Amino acid sequence: AVAGAMSAYRKSTMSAGDRVVISVAKEVEGCAAFVAAIIAGHVPVIVSADAARPRFDAICRAVEPAGLVLPAGAAKPDWSCPVIDSAAFSQHAAGGEEIAPPAYDPSALAYILFTSGTTAEPSGVEITVANLLAHLETIRRLFGFGPSTRVFNPVPISHTDGIVLGPLLALATGGSGIGLAVVRDIV
Numbered sequence: 001a002v003a004g005a006m007s008a009y010r011k012s013t014m015s016a017g018d019r020v021v022i023s024v025a026k027e028v029e030g031c032a033a034f035v036a037a038i039i040a041g042h043v044p045v046i047v048s049a050d051a052a053r054p055r056f057d058a059i060c061r062a063v064e065p066a067g068l069v070l071p072a073g074a075a076k077p078d079w080s081c082p083v084i085d086s087a088a089f090s091q092h093a094a095g096g097e098e099i100a101p102p103a104y105d106p107s108a109l110a111y112i113l114f115t116s117g118t119t120a121e122p123s124g125v126e127i128t129v130a131n132l133l134a135h136l137e138t139i140r141r142l143f144g145f146g147p148s149t150r151v152f153n154p155v156p157i158s159h160t161d162g163i164v165l166g167p168l169l170a171l172a173t174g175g176s177g178i179g180l181a182v183v184r185d186i187v
Contacts, residue, residue, distance in 0.1 A: 001028060004089030005036030009067070012082050016041030018066035019112065022086075023056065025049040025071060029086035030157045031167045033069040034111070042067075043109045045124075048158035055122070059114055062124050106130035113160050135164065136172040149175030 014020060020042045022033045030046060037044035045063050047056050049071070056077065060068075065081050072087040104110075110132040113125045139145065153166030170177040 001032035001089045002036045002039070005032045005069075005084075005086075006040055008084050008088060009036060009040045009042065012067050012084060014040075014042055014066045014082075017043065017108070019043045019045055019063040020067040020069060021045045021047055021056075021060055021063065021065040022069040023047040023049050023051065023074075024069060024086045026086065027157055029069075029071070029089060031163070032089055033084075033086060034157065034163060035167070035171065038110055041104075041108075043112060045112045045114070046158045046163060047114070048156065051158075058122070059124075062114075063112060104129040106133075111163075132164070132168070136169055139165065139169055140173050145169065145173040145175060147174035149173050151175060151177045153177050 009020075020033070020037050022030055022037070022044055023046070024030045024033065034044045034046060043063075045059065045065070047059050051059075060077065060079055065079065067081050068077065068079060068083045069086050070076075070083055072085050074083075076083055106129050108129050110127050110129045113127060114122045115125060116122065145151075149170070151166055151170045153162060155162035155166065157163040157166065166177050169175075
């Protein structure tokens with residue numbers, strides 16, 4: 001699914017550094033879209049699929065996306081950027097090509113996380129590549145995670161723990177995820 005998402009991104013008009021808003025109900029599609037965006041050098045922003053339209057629109061206004069990843073049949077928002085159908089990831093198979101890890105600028109944005117806004121309006125928190133890698137390495141080192149690790153992840157991927165301490169941690173350590181998505185199935 002990650003290779004399919006990367007193929008869909010390549011066919012879009014997005015460039016490295018562009019923001020892509022991901023709002024899908026299927027966790028596997030969301031994880032694939034997120035991971036592929038990071039690999040492609042895009043800046044993913046996950047919005048819960050059940051977010052109210054005003055919240056979705058406010059986030060899009062804040063990040064000015066160059067692309068949207070939505071499920072098939074979703075109402076097209078009033079944004080001038082391309083919409084990528086998340087169900088099409090399996091149709092954009094990359095023909096078994098290897099997905100090589102890219103060389104990253106540590107100061108580049110890895111993703112943007114929007115807070116819940118419990119005490120104020122939601123805020124976009126910019127997470128750099130260096131921040132993300134340091135966080136994953138700290139968790140790996142402290143808890144001894146590796147290829148035999150199984151991460152139980154009952155948190156939605158629209159939450160930072162849901163995406164980072166679930167699928168991304170499993171991918172970074174060579175382990176697998178159990179819960180909302182099995183990481184080995186998305187790669």
